[in-house]
Amino acid sequence: MLKVLTCPVLPLQHGIMNRRDFLKAAALAGLGALVPGRAFAMGEDAHFTIAKLQYAESGWDPRPSALRRLLLEVEKRTSIKVDTDVPAVNGLSADMFEHPFLALAGDSKFDPLPDKMVTNLRTYMKSGGFLMVDSAEGVPDGPFMKSVERELGRILPDKKLAPIPKDHVLYKSFYLIDQPLGRVKVASRMRAIFDEDRLLAVVCPNDLMGAWARDNFGNWRYSVSPGGEQQREMAFRLGINFVMYALCINYKADQVHVPFILKRRQWKVD
Structure with a gap:
């Protein structure tokens, strides 16, 4: 199993700060009035999970089993300790600052987010x-995607979605x-909001979660097209890449897992 470590990123006077610690600090500094005196339960031994953003009364969780399946694959393929109980956060409190990775999914248009949620999401993304x-719509530019573009424009009005190189x-x-x-292949590129080279938000129209989802009997919920099971495997690999990226701030391209890359290229790795 490949050894995977969370990246130390922000130098402090007496040590380092990783993405999770930075988010906690941002929550306490920026939302202190919201949760006075609250302690965040994310020590060094805390297990990683992905939080879902509950942004509407309905339609916000079209693939309810998908993130749990991805987390199981993360645990199986890496040394990251995971918690498969995926929490839902409403974006109106500081709860989302306990999680370095937040997922927003949908398959239909939704109403504008409350102003407080917009402000909290802006703080969340700018803080790491x-x-x-x-998108579970199965089309590149459906009503859900249009709603997402509208809300990202409110959250980060000074930034635009751009293709990821x-x-x-x-x-x-x-x-x-x-x-x-993902479950489908309706776009060959994903788009993102960048802060220099760091990704604040990534938008995928290919229904990644649809490729990850299983039912209670362990069967895949949705067929994958056009590439079948190999395409599903690639969707899981992309999801694991998301997790690895989410655990680091300012990830250096020249420090990516060299032994693994060499092995993929069929070079000898000791």
């Missing part, structure tokens, strides 16, 4: 939080990926 947006570290943070495949 990573937002993954996954194929050589971005997201595509090689664990696996070497050449295209963003």
Whole structure:
């Protein structure tokens, strides 16, 4: 099993701060009035999970089993300790600052988010939080995606969605990926909001969660097209890359897992 470590990123006077610690600090500094005196339960031994953003009364969780299946694959394929109980956060409190990875999914248009949620999401992303947006619509530019673009414009009005270059570290943070495949393949590129080279939010129209989802009997919920089971495998690999990226701030491309890359290229690795 490949050894995976959370990246130390922000130098402090007496040590280092990783993404999770930075988010906690941001929550306490920026939302102190919201949760006075609250202690965040994310010590060094805390297990990683992904939080779902509950942004509406309905339609916010079209693939309810998907993130748990992805987390099981993360635990199986890496040394990251995971918690498969995926929490839902409403974006109106500081709860989302306990999680470095936040997922927003949907398959239909939704109403504008409350102003407080917009402000909290802005603080979350600017403080190091990573937002993954996954469309279950099966089309590249449906009503859900239009709603997402509208809300990202409110959250970060000074930034625009732009295509992610194929050589971005997201595509090689664990696996070497050449295209963003999900349940469907309706777009060959994902888009993101950048802060210099750091991804604040990634938007995928290919229904990644649809490729990850299983039913209670362990069967895949949805068929994958056009590439079948190999495409499903690539969707899982991309999801694991998302997790690896979300656990680091300012990930350096030249520090990605070299032994794994060499092995993929069939070179000898001791």
